[in-house]
Amino acid sequence: MLKRRDTLPEGFLEARAGELAAMLGGPTLIELPGERAAPLFVSILMHGNEDVGLGAIQRVLRAYDGRSLPRALMLMVGNVSAAAQGVRRLDHQPDFNRVWPGTLDHVGTVEAAMMAEIHERVLARGAFAAIDLHNNTGRNPFYSVICEHRPEVLELAARFARRAVLFRGVPGTQTASFAGHIPAMTAECGKPGSPAHEEAAARFVADVLESETLGGDREGGALDLYHTLGVVRVREDVSLSFAGEAADLSLAPDIDRLNFVETAAGEAFGRASHPMPLTMIDEAGRDVAEEFFAVEQGELRLARPVTPAMLTGDPQIVRQDCLGYLMERLAPA
Template sequence: MDNLVHLHDPFADHIPEQVEHWLARLPGAIQIRLNGADAGRTRALVTLLHGNEPSGLRAVHAWLRQGREQIETQLATNLVLILANVEAARTPPLFHHRQLPGLRDLNRCFRAPWTDAPGRLAQSVLATLVECGPEAVVDLHNTSGRSPAFAVAAIDDARHRTLAGMFCNHLIVTELRMGALMDSAETLFPTLTVECGGAHDPAAHQCAAEVLRRFGSRPSLFSPQPATGTLHVFHNPVRVELAPGASVSFSTEQPADVILDANVQARNFGVTMPEERLARLRDGQAGLLSVRDHRGRPVFGELFRISDGYLTPRLPLRLFMATDRADIARSDCLFYIARAH
């Protein structure tokens, strides 16, 4: 698991029709290098940093099945493809584990220390990117719940806005640094995370395929493009997490400290108005949640109030990345929020 394997010729053997069969045959985390029209430039696409987010893998698999000649005539530049958390993805049940049980989230490991297996794999991914010197990196993900596609960047500039506008209509810009690939690579090359939508949504698979096609084939990534719609930009959404030791569920039939609205993921990118209930808190305790901005400042009271034991917005809020999986809500976060505008 510790290092990327260079799959020198992915076309040497027949690529199975089923993505699950191809995944089972992979030697582990891999990199694939393909030649394009301009050999002096390289782009890189990273996916499967989380084993429960298969849309990027499905897109790469379907694309490679076209064959070398068909693919390389489409590519504007050289392209490096990285499939990272192969072991987590194929550990039963298939496409269920965000990371291998007992190990750190790979997309929180792109900064020192590099002492464990996920850290060493993250270091290997970074070393590969530095060595190939891409003009841009796209990190392709699925959202934890149902959601429209959106992009995330660490810097708000014309390059990142142009890249995001190629793929979707929403861009989140955050100064929060958590050890994600986007954080560490940002000082080296433009890096954009693209969240394609829910892991089991066919539209998300189609979105991932389109991201790969556009990213690989467009002659110039950063020249002005015809407008495909308005790009809505949101700055520094606040991360809402469980307090240490708190429990979470989505049903009153499963008692927990925090019982989230069962349909909370349907609120992604919509506006939640004051007095709408987001969660029930045991004994109305605000301390069951950690609500801090990107500087670490507690902002619960600015954004929320507790009414009859329920968490409600104090002002119109827009939610992102809400999930219906308790394990992800517990290990990562409940959702992100921004003031609606």
């Protein structure tokens, strides 16, 4: 399933995400040389409709056209089949960011075997760091997701954005798979289709490529660090609406207005005829939805003050992934 290259295919630096399936023939690991041997590993298009990583990498590589990269680069171009259709994943596929080593739900799949092969190769080459570039579907500021509270990881996060989310609760993500091995993070770069977002992601990747070390003094001051309390999903047997149609759960279409906003207990998320239409799985794998939500007189409300993130009004994303996450603020890192 995995294609491997040591050069860029012709036309890659100008290609759109939807053209890569025909150009590459499938998920592809591209290993490019650089002045420092320990490579930076960057993954893009783990979700086919999140193209910020492609635009960022194209900008970085065009800037070095005709010159050596300051550090070797390992580039993973992920779900190109989904990108060809402009969707997160195809219906028959697992989520490419849930099949990395440590996955519980996708053991034995060809996708898990592919990511295990890449993971082994990245570690065998003594990678400097791992960066997974993503977009969000809802309104969110730039932020990173990390799985460790180590100086090297915190510096990597701080180079990207002021906000960072510490979360260890989704087995099979790329960032979680590298935790304890190399500095790793997910860079969440806002909504897709923005040249400004691509340029910001490109500056970050170029900065890390040019870095000699991680773990020293960080620029940009202390991080605004959050801890994820759990991932919120709509129960499979609960019908869902964002537009006011009759459903077991009718959520506000602008629910993403709450992302990274400290939100008080009692805040209404929508209307519900189900006694508890959500699950919320914490880092220990427990469903704690009833600790954080309550249905009162047909209104779904927060039971505790929290800070939401990644709330989305896209029903397909809700079904394929989640409604969002709830977080708590930590002391500055």
